[in-house]
Amino acid sequence: MxxxxxxxxxxxxxxxxxxxxxxxxxxxxxxxxxxxxIGVEFVLIPSGSFMMGADKNFEDASDDETPRHRVTISxxxxxxKYEVTQGEWVKVMGSNPSRxxxxxxxxxxxxxxxxxxxxxxxxxxxxxxxxxLPTEAEWEYAARAGSTSVYSFGEDAGQxxxxxxxxxxxxxxxxxxxxxxxxxWGLYDIHGNVYEWVNDWYxxxxxxxxxxxNHAWPSSGxxxxxxxxxxxxxxxxxxxxxxxxxxxxxxxxxxGFRLALSLE
Numbered sequence: 207m208x209x210x211x212x213x214x215x216x217x218x219x220x221x222x223x224x225x226x227x228x229x230x231x232x233x234x235x236x237x238x239x240x241x242x243x244i245g246v247e248f249v250l251i252p253s254g255s256f257m258m259g260a261d262k263n264f265e266d267a268s269d270d271e272t273p274r275h276r277v278t279i280s281x282x283x284x285x286x287k288y289e290v291t292q293g294e295w296v297k298v299m300g301s302n303p304s305r306x307x308x309x310x311x312x313x314x315x316x317x318x319x320x321x322x323x324x325x326x327x328x329x330x331x332x333x334x335x336x337x338x339l340p341t342e343a344e345w346e347y348a349a350r351a352g353s354t355s356v357y358s359f360g361e362d363a364g365q366x367x368x369x370x371x372x373x374x375x376x377x378x379x380x381x382x383x384x385x386x387x388x389x390x391w392g393l394y395d396i397h398g399n400v401y402e403w404v405n406d407w408y409x410x411x412x413x414x415x416x417x418x419x420n421h422a423w424p425s426s427g428x429x430x431x432x433x434x435x436x437x438x439x440x441x442x443x444x445x446x447x448x449x450x451x452x453x454x455x456x457x458x459x460x461x462g463f464r465l466a467l468s469l470e
Contacts, residue, residue: 244297248284249392260447265356271447277343279420284467288383305459310382312400312462318430318454321463340466341422342406351390358389363441370398376437397444400462401432408451436460
């Protein structure tokens, strides 16, 4: 009981401090996890730096994944614990576009433009503008969760089935989120299930000239970036460094997204 009381007073003191510092949005920053008004669960991703991209000496990497370079994530953010589900999508949008129906399955068959419209409506519903897609750098930083290996869990592709739905175990369909093991920062399905749209435009030579920060770059383009692999992907395409892309209007049964929530 003594420990519970101590925890209560600590949380109360934190609440008072953060309310004074910036209201409910700042209060949310005091918690390592957060659940929003439609039930989306978020994990707090700390700021830090990491080596983004692939090392061709150790993995079967494409040219657009190189060179490996250091990137700084300057601010902590919340990132969805799971990919956005069909149930969550329907609460905001009113209908379900997915090919593989299931309330707890990730929403798919949604374009980048569709994801942005979902975010616009969710921000409007909650009265702020903090929901967004993660940048590509934020996504890879969170996916790696401090690792430098081919996958968040290590080098062995034979272990992928413990963490991901991919072409070797998916049954040619999406599966309910959260059934596999999470990465070290508590994110589920970061490898596989559905590709995840991120905020950035795709640039083949991005890593040769990109800024060393978490900001989306470049500022214009034709294709948007997809990360993470899907139920239809090989082990190679589920690697932490793997990059794919599509036009902002592209839809498919393997295209979904994960929400980011800014602390400010």
